[in-house]
Amino acid sequence: MKVFTSNAFASVPEGGNPAGICLETEGLTEGEMQAIAAEVGYSETAFIFPSDSADFKVRFFTPASEVDLCGHATIATFSLMHELGMIGKGTYRQETAAGILAIEIDEEGTVMMEQLLPRFGGFAEKDLIARSLGISSGSIVENLPVQAVSTGLMDLIVPVLDLSAMESIKPDFSLISEISRDLNVTGYHVFTTETLYGSTAHCRNFAPLFDINEEAATGTATGATVSYMHSHGMLDGSVLTNLKFEQGYEMNRPSEIKAVLGTEGKRITDVRVGGTARRSKTLHL
Template structure:
């Protein structure tokens, strides 16, 4: 079978950077089963590939596959899918769509500037993890990793361990032990690590790195779900005020030579309770290719 796959970069900074994604549009090919989708994702080799299908519950159903397995949700691949459809004239500016995912029914919007925003699941805050357990897997001493903020598992659709790093220099000097990160990820049933520092030289809220070797993703250059969780975490721990949770921007991918910008925002109730988490970005570098399976 000859399958049409689009490749592009989501959360791109201008025409540069971003996170490579694969997208198979609904109607482009014959119906694919899970094993065929897994073969395509492995052949493509990107961190995730999205497969769009018809849905009885929403406008679209999207399945997400890493090279190793299926995952419930992928932020950057959702941005890629709708950015692609917008560029092909299949999705309109100002329109809202619903998608059926294994993380639930979620909303996608395309704003007047052509940025695609994904609404994520409401945040869940889970257990904290000690510096002593995490530090060796990053090639660090526990004392170096210690911070006023906790290392904590948070999810807005996917569970990640959020790890504060005190400076950009320390973030860039991290030497991940992927075997150790894989073992800890299995132990805590998480996708991986999302490291961040608030030490930024510009208007970015944080600079981040993301490791998910359990899913054959050594490092990822832009991670939508993790940054939605990160903004929720920063608000939960008093690092962002009620007035500072809109128009937030995170940087990622600089360590990989793939600079990425992830926009994020929280919508709050009158009492300050999080009622919506959104991440957004642009796409670039669209190409069309064929994969035989």
């Protein structure tokens, strides 16, 4: 079994979030896909199938279980297919467990993926969230909530004051898993508007419930975060086309994620997230 690997959202060669991509899927069972994902060991591995309702059907597996959607693995997958000449510039549709979503690829191979329109969930108690992150409750922004948001996967969006608070995080992965299970979220997406390189926000993502202690770049959580920021008055403009999110720096895997947000007044009409990927090694399992 040949499995390609690619670093999605990499801003430098050693950066980005690695994903596995399996193109040879005919006859694979769910159990075999799960075993392959566990052996690859990356946070997600994508499996590509024909689709009756879209251009491709894509299934995503963490080392522990299948998930409905994965942003960075989507970027890695379509970037690889573009590099291999399987697809060219244009718009495609991928069938996922989260729905059928549009993918746009430009001449340079930048991939932008449609996200579901946001669903806003419940709120979490700040003291408990702070304790699970090993920071003081005062490090969480006072006038903003800790809230669950989904544009494909439900994440808990946690706003912190600054980069100092971000760097001081010492996560209790067991407690984060317990809280994530109780709140029915994939994990935490922590962000601050103080950034290293003039980005929209600086982010860290923790999803130990799915065996992902920390992730270097998280596409679906970026869609949730930009939706959260708009809903709480943190962004200006009716069509926001040049949003950038930096992630992975605390892991020495610098990543840049692009986002586009379309709105009509306070209503969000379009969420897209994307970037580029750098092909890495090929695994033979």
